[in-house]
Amino acid sequence: MLKKTVIALAIPAAAVLLGACTSSPSSADYDKMTAEVVKASFQDRGIAKLDRLEQDMANKECAAASVAGKPIEEKVAKAIEETEMKTIKWPSDGKFLGDWKEGEKIAQSGRGLTWSDDVKTVNGGNCYNCHQISKEEISFGTIGPSLYNYGKLRGVSNPSSPESKAIVEYTWGKMWNARAYNACSQMPRVGHKGILNEQELKHVMALLLDPNSPVNK
């Protein structure tokens, strides 16, 4: 018998091998094939290294649900939310709000963490890419909900009052790690992943919750 030669190319090889024994590959086969393709295709560039492709439970499960075209199982979602909730760090000095003017600048900026940035690049919050925030900025995205009048609509007239405590804490937690509240939220885990630091998050908090911020006018 002739020896079979395995072709070095991942995809056609897989097709030939799988085609020999089964009519079509299973979803698990495709997951494996995808992993091989990813491994062969990506390369480090600048600060964007290959370790960024490693997926934690939250990303793996949410992506799998999307591929299957089904909502994530409730049990899995709960497990993700519990894990993510534990990552939230509260302000070290107990103060939640900074300067809304600084917050606006951070919300405007979409910079940082790409391979064309370097470690010195100051990260932006990317907020306007997905959300309406202040009325003045007409160039806003719609991937996330509008945050115009965020504090006002939630009845926050004094962010340091006891009545406002729950919404202030929720807002902080949501920005630190959105997936503690919604397992497959599309929003970046801004605090948890170190996109913004504690001080920067406080400024964005002020943009959303300070009654003097244009957001609440």
Add this chain to the structure above:
Amino acid sequence: MKKNLRVLAVLAAIAAVQSAHAQDAAAEGIAKYREMLQDGNPAELFEMKGEELWKQKRGPKNVSLEKCDLGKGPGVVKGAFVELPRFFADTGRVQDLESRLMTCMETLQGIDVKKEVNTRNFGKGETANIVALSTWIGAQSMGMRFNLSQSHQAERDMYEVGKRLFFMRGGPHDFACATCHGEDGKRIRLQDLPNLTKNPGDGVGFAAWPAYRVSNGQMWSMQHRLNDCYRQQRFPEPKFASDVTIALGVYMGVNAKGAESIVPSIKR
């Protein structure tokens, strides 16, 4: 004729934009701006260069690309673009337009393209030549509708891999292609985002690249478009013509079945 088709496709795209945000004056203003830009698309400069490169004798073997098989037989250009990526028996691979051009440049002309192509500089050398060739070849299918084959097992495999890549979340921001391109009617800033999980309509998404980018004066082929998507996704870099880029091309191209190509288009 060609010009009319282009204008019609653009008007349809603009009409779609306008109805989606009828009450949004800003969006309407931008649609008007895009309409104004249609006359005099610098992509035509790249088309000219691409046609010349196709017919010119080049490389160690000093031959043209006129015998290159883009899937419809040697030398057949018209209609090839709207059927790519596809499986090629001679290489045993599914290839997109750019990777197929690399094969032709290697085998016909003897150019060591693998060493030449460089995602670090799409505007130089053989990489720029592939962009120009893609622009011209794409333009020869203007007004035609996407119709990718899924008859070969390798093509079906690439679709399934592409789908998984499309939803794969990673990097510091947990972004996937689907973050921006998984739903209808979304925008990033003021840019309308096509839903690439289905046919997003004529002349949008997969049916709009190669495109001239006015923001930087560059002509971008799909390889460059995907490269920059991954940059903005904060992922590491996909290699030029790697299987990740081809699988995503198959996923988007198959989903876009029936969409009319307006390539080469003009973009922000």
Add this chain to the structure above:
Amino acid sequence: MADPMRIRAAEAGGVTTVRVLMSHPMESGLRKDAAGNTIPAQYITDVVATHNGKPVLQATWSGAVSQNPFLSFKFKGAAKGDKVVVKWTDNKGESRTDEAAVS
């Protein structure tokens, strides 16, 4: 060497519309590169279009004209088949001349 222009000249009702695309970086001299160094100015300063040797348009430009410039204008008196010649010159003295037949 600069890449060729794309010139289209179409006659209708005695009026010829000329549309020109030029391949040029149109660097204003005001931009900085990633390292913070000023990118030297290089832009088209003069454009001249002629029909049968007679000038039909002359343009003087600054670096504020967009990269890969587009220019459109209309003139009377050309017949189909006539030649329209366009020439640009930039601030570095580089130039390019191309022509097209009126269709």
Add this chain to the structure above:
Amino acid sequence: MHISSTRRTVLKSTGAMATLLSLGIVTAEQAHAAGRAGFDAKTLDEALKALGGTPATNAQVTIVSPDIAENGAVVPVGAVSKLPNTTEIYLLVEKNPTPLAAGFVIPAGTEPDVQTRLKMGQSTNVLAVVKADGKLYSASKETKVTLGGCGG
């Protein structure tokens, strides 16, 4: 087929002004002075002064520029004049570092109707100034320049 209709010839030359001179449409002095007057001006007023003074607005002059530009790098701008004997057209972008962006000489037989693409650093007034019968007239409109892309 359109591609082959553009024949390419590269000519060595000493500049477009030389061509104009040799063609006899400008004199040597005009070539020198008219050449780039106003292009160095840093404000709209200075630029207008260099062109010959403050123009009167006139409804026969039309400036074509979009209400909103998705990208300031490429903004379609044009001007049309219905004034008889229009011989020059200028396009100015008020808030650019040097407002005068382009000038056009319109010989007899050419219509005072030109279009091009200009760069704009921010939202600004865009002006068309035309010279007709030796006098200056203008039209202006505001174009908003938005931040495109993802802010990165």
